[in-house]
Amino acid sequence: xxxxxxxxxxxxxxxxxxxxxxxxxxxxxxxxxxxxxxxxxxxxxxxxxxxxxxxxxxxxxxxxxxxxxxxxxxxxxxxxxxxxxxxxxxxxxxxxxxxxxxxxxxxxxxxxxxxxxxxxxxxxxxxxxxxxxxxxxxxxxxxxxxxxxxxxxxxxxxxxxxxxxxxxxxxxxxxxxxxxxxxxxxxxxxxxxxxxxxxxxxxxxxxxxxxxxxxxxxxxxxxxxxxxxxxxxxxxxxxx
Numbered sequence: 001x002x003x004x005x006x007x008x009x010x011x012x013x014x015x016x017x018x019x020x021x022x023x024x025x026x027x028x029x030x031x032x033x034x035x036x037x038x039x040x041x042x043x044x045x046x047x048x049x050x051x052x053x054x055x056x057x058x059x060x061x062x063x064x065x066x067x068x069x070x071x072x073x074x075x076x077x078x079x080x081x082x083x084x085x086x087x088x089x090x091x092x093x094x095x096x097x098x099x100x101x102x103x104x105x106x107x108x109x110x111x112x113x114x115x116x117x118x119x120x121x122x123x124x125x126x127x128x129x130x131x132x133x134x135x136x137x138x139x140x141x142x143x144x145x146x147x148x149x150x151x152x153x154x155x156x157x158x159x160x161x162x163x164x165x166x167x168x169x170x171x172x173x174x175x176x177x178x179x180x181x182x183x184x185x186x187x188x189x190x191x192x193x194x195x196x197x198x199x200x201x202x203x204x205x206x207x208x209x210x211x212x213x214x215x216x217x218x219x220x221x222x223x224x225x226x227x228x229x230x231x232x233x234x235x236x237x238x239x240x
């Protein structure tokens with residue numbers, strides 16, 4: 001099983017989030033000896049631009065036209081990032097809560113890989129059709145306060161709802177959250193919150209249903225990814 005670990009914290013070994021994530025990976029190795037972990041450290045990686053030539057290429061694809069040859073090389077960097085994402089069987093995202101949501105580096109990564117024709121398309125009714133199937137995801141987060149329901153702070157949580165929505169939009173609905181909280185109240189509460197999150201992470205990793213089989217989505221195409229038609233008609237259904 002190939003796990004793509006997307007790290008969206010700049011704190012390295014000092015990260016509360018990564019403490020929990022490493023416990024999850026260690027537990028997963030115990031039940032999946034074939035596990036390989038591919039790490040994307042967003043604060044130590046240059047991501048392709050999503051403006052200039054690439055924004056023009058995106059909107060060209062959205063209207064069903066071929067990419068301008070002058071934009072092909074630049075857009076190829078986006079395609080490589082998408083293909084790298086799709087090559088994984090499962091995902092682990094390590095992200096602290098920043099200002100009630102996610103760090104800018106993770107938002108930028110999401111904006112790079114969530115592209116029409118690659119991970120979703122629209123049908124003739126204008127409804128989004130997800131294209132990413134058979135994947136699992138765990139999101140490990142650390143938050144300064146207590147935001148999980150039934151906390152009165154729950155309505156301020158724009159982190160979990162957004163991540164559930166954006167990855168569900170492309171078809172990743174088998175998604176688990178592990179929250180370490182509260183981290184910024186007292187050392188005692190931080191220790192308790194961290195241990196509770198580690199226990200939950202290990203529980204998820206040990207579950208029998210946390211097992212996936214590769215669907216071969218990572219196979220490289222010599223010309224790169226081929227986006228599906230954005231507005232492909234759905235199959236007609238007969239009405240008796």
